[in-house]
Amino acid sequence: MRPEPPAFDESFDIAVIGAGVVGCAVVRRLALAGAKVVLIEKGSDILSGASKANSAILHTGFDAPPGSLELDLIKAGREEYLTLGPGLGLDLVKTGALVCAWNDLEAEKLDAIAAQGRENGVSNLALLSGATARATMPGLSDRLVAAIEVADEHIIDPWTAPLTYLTQGVALGAHFLRNAELIEGRFDGEWHLATTAGTVSARAVVNTAGLYGDIVDARLGFSPEFEIRPRKGQFVVLDKAAYAHVPRIVLPVPTEITKGVVVCPTAFGNVLIGPTAEEQEDRVRATVETATLEGLLARGAQIVPALAGMPVTAVYAGLRPASEAKAYRIFCRPEKRAVTLGGIRSTGLSAALGLAQHALKLIEGFGLSLSQASDAPELRLPNLTETCPRDWQAPDHGEIVCHCEMVTRREIEAALISPVPPGDFGGLRRRTRAGMGRCQGFYCNARLAEMTRGKLREPLAIGNERS
Template sequence: MPDQLSALSGRFDVTVVGAGVVGCAIARRFALSGARVAVIEKAVDILDGASKGNSAILHTGFDAPVGSLEQSCIASGYEEYLAIHSRLGLPLLRAGALVIAWTEEEEALLPTLMEQARQNGVSDIEALSEAAMRAHEPGLGPGARAAFRVPREYLIDPWSAPFAYLLQAIENGAEVLRGAEVISGRRDGDWSLETTRGTVRTGMVVNAAGLWGDRLDERLIGRSDFHIRPRKGQFIVYDKPASRLAAHILLPVPNKVTKGVVVCRTAFGNLLVGPTAEDQDDREHAVLMPETLEALKRRGAEILPRLKDHTVTAIYAGLRPATEFKDYCIKAHDGLNYITVGGIRSTGLSSALGIALHVEHLARLALTPRSAPAWPKVANISETCPRDWQTEGHGGVVCHCEMATRREILAAFEGPLPVRSLAGLKRRTRVTMGRCQGFFCTAELSRLTDGRFVRPMAERAE
């Protein structure tokens, strides 16, 4: 089985440490290039770190620093996602974005931001007067002054995409070791990585450990060129009727620290407000703060006043692996067969495929690409395409808020990457993520998942 229950055996050409969206994309790229690939993940399920909480937007990179590695990776990752999404069964909802000025000072910055977009290769932008802006989005609050439109911004499923990347890697020979932390490593020609579940031998190591990237560098090569300072982002998710309030992704004028609070629909039919940008030292816990969430609600209602009439379905927070540097921290370490991929912050979902191409170039391995690679399709859980409950034989709907079926849930326990936690099952099926937050389906889920999770539902709420 590709998803091992014990230590991986044999020698690998490339081992990727970290199974967030970036690690999954890198594993896919090397597997398609013909390498024997291993992926080591500390958590029992993939996407358990920074990748579990984001805005679920596929960006053009129009506002990235001109000439930066981040901009280059976003641009190439964006193009590859458009090229491959249908072959992997991934959704794509074209929404477009409005960058909105709410003050006189912000309005004065719009021409500069538009020029930045053009320099980044995003030339199909459109300046909008207040009247034109409100024609596109009549529900905007009274403070909106002017905007410009970026038509090729998309909404995507943030969990199915990395799952599809890793699944394709597995279908093309990659192996995955979960619940394994890399403790140390030594290099004598090849690397020997000591994990909590055995030793992995590999020719090259790619550090995609996200929030722990600097610590992994220190463990394996004795130094780190950056320091992770987690940046917390809190979000509010409104019930599905609120999605009718905005057609576009509504963006603020960014500042030097953050892109600011975004209001947009999601691929799952909700409306999202967030994130905040709060630096902290804790790398594991993203604590929700009631006063901050109330401020987010107020800001959301300033942007779309009718939000006051809608119900909040969920609140959540994620941590981004910010560093002291503005750009990504991606480096091949001379003579070590070791590549660090750090400081990806908030744009990893859009740039992951582009980062993978960049890392492949840095690796300079002599490989023979697979002539006929496998292209598995993942099951759709977005509201942009037909769902499982709309087809016969699904065994009944278990989670009625998100219309997740018994067949979908049971399928998540099969295949080469079975889920091992409630958090993982949520990201694969959307169970317990709707209006009742699991109140009605938890008992049935507990029965269906009995003996399948590392920690049973009855033992710990996730």
Template structure:
């Protein structure tokens, strides 16, 4: 009989929230096991987002989402230098494009102040034009949000995982949880990697959250994935906008955003399209043309810029506006569901909140002497390896990724598990040619490393 894998806590799902939970519980001296169905972390909803650090100025007042976002925002700022995580201090502007939207700006400011974001203020057309001279003449005024910033969407969760591993946590990739039962003391989980036993299970399964929840109970929420499509313009376009350009939001969506990225491009998106498929996020030519048209309408000079890439992500939307976080102490189960577009900012705050729920029933105190695990810099606005004497040969010329960076991403205690993971750890194959020139060599290096790892594991 195969030996059962036993852990204090099993966290299902290695999106950004799962990675932050993994870090938090490892820092508490527990031995969490993070299980992910994909080949690497961020294989699901977390791989496609707008990469913004939110203040919560426009969140639902008194909501759990707001609490977690603001706690996550503060902790990111506290730990980012220890983990070598970037912050592009851009600010944001909620721009009114007509008289009706202009009348809504005071309400946005009042909501921000109620949410504790006191530096938010309304600015007039002349001030807006000085700040963003490339905006279309139809811009009437704006709300300035100084604390909204741009971050790297993939390095933060990678750093959380590395720190969790350094404190004794473990990770299983390509491991899907298919069922389980609770005996009153611990869970026995059925997975594609065999049976696992856990004192506590945390469901952070993203777009599959309601399916995983059915292992424990009838799910109180239903996931309807909301697709967001994005257009990424080439790097010269980034000079057209300093701040994050936000629309006046509607009841259903925050709308289409224009923002620089940490990688030096300009992003336009996302859309908000509900669908049933939980895995496949296809890009649609007509919708992408719509995004390009909307972007050009707001920034006319975009008409002279070229598109670098397009992509789509799925957000785990539910029928509820707020996060679905619940603790079932008698069942040794914590639900972390319905974490939508604000999850990147809120992840650390969610982990704090879930840890506090856990401590209501079980023991665990966060260490005051953490091991710090800084990750390589991918941000275009800081020094990168190719700019240093020790950088070595360039492998990906579109994104200036060195061979050494790729080799390092395939080595160490937690190497990239698939090509998607390699891209997210290096920016390799994510430039204008989309891997046409560098993809074969990057794949060869990856295959060699994975073959060597497999041979070592077999022996």
């Protein structure tokens, strides 16, 4: 391994590679346990990979494989989120969900799905006729045959949660190293991790690299034990006027390949339709195709007819780190004090805190001596959801910079000087919602470029940021 200048003058107990939602949760849990932690990320900000694009559902695990580790971690992660949420200002929008059967063949599968849910410990389920299901959500098409009500499936803010996890970790002394792609790792009783930002030394390593999980394992010197096969999901975001017609999550009867296209409200007052499930080799680019998006819009209108012709606020595509197996790909290598949390697909947001708990248990088996465990510091990040008061509603809110999403100058300035400030414009958008509304930054990008000048790795070029 070629020598690299040190990124830090100090060595760490544990290095976590990959700043998606799982990596952020792992840093928090390890820092709470007294570990001296560094988070290494190849991008300019957290959530720069798979974690930036998801459907933001906090799952119950009703449809997870019975007896699986994934199910255990979803349930543990959900329970911790519900416990933490009120104290940290992490919102929970209580919507419930309907698994909808649109023909007799799909309806025949509902009994088995409900039985699996109950086997998984999710008791708050009910089989409904089409008419009864429509009574709970009048906007549903009268083509509905039957449904399962999953009362405890809800939606959350998918960006503030991981930012909160990392912010807590940083408050406990964790370091965040950005723009640091792992080049190679060597273990000689201690890990020496060569990155594009310098070398990092640590006694143990956790791979949470998502779409690059198998590549990171190889660069750490491990023989391949799993293969990431990127799965693209395209989404359509409808205007806020659609929200009144979609008060609940509408799930399809899943197939062997995918959970299928979902129609659901978002915590920000929009309606989401998607994702598709498209295999591809490219781990970086997730393009959107007009015909596919038109198909999603048509499908949404079939499910909720009032959505026909509803204005589109945004379209986007994300990549999920699926693998060759329909299961989490978790490996522990005690002889080299390494843990891999790979193949974390669509349930990663729900399972992140559970995965962090699991990673800590595996690391405790390494026999590392850590500092005394710490209490979680109190903090409360600004609320971005439409279900709780926001800054613009305060009498002293000052300048409104983004009028579509009602983002104040005070919110943007606070994000820029926060303990984990945005490294790029996408990060600023995810922290504030600025530029995410109906005009997609057409009116506010010039003001945002002025406010962020010299503060982001890549200056905002007006009109080019839509991710």
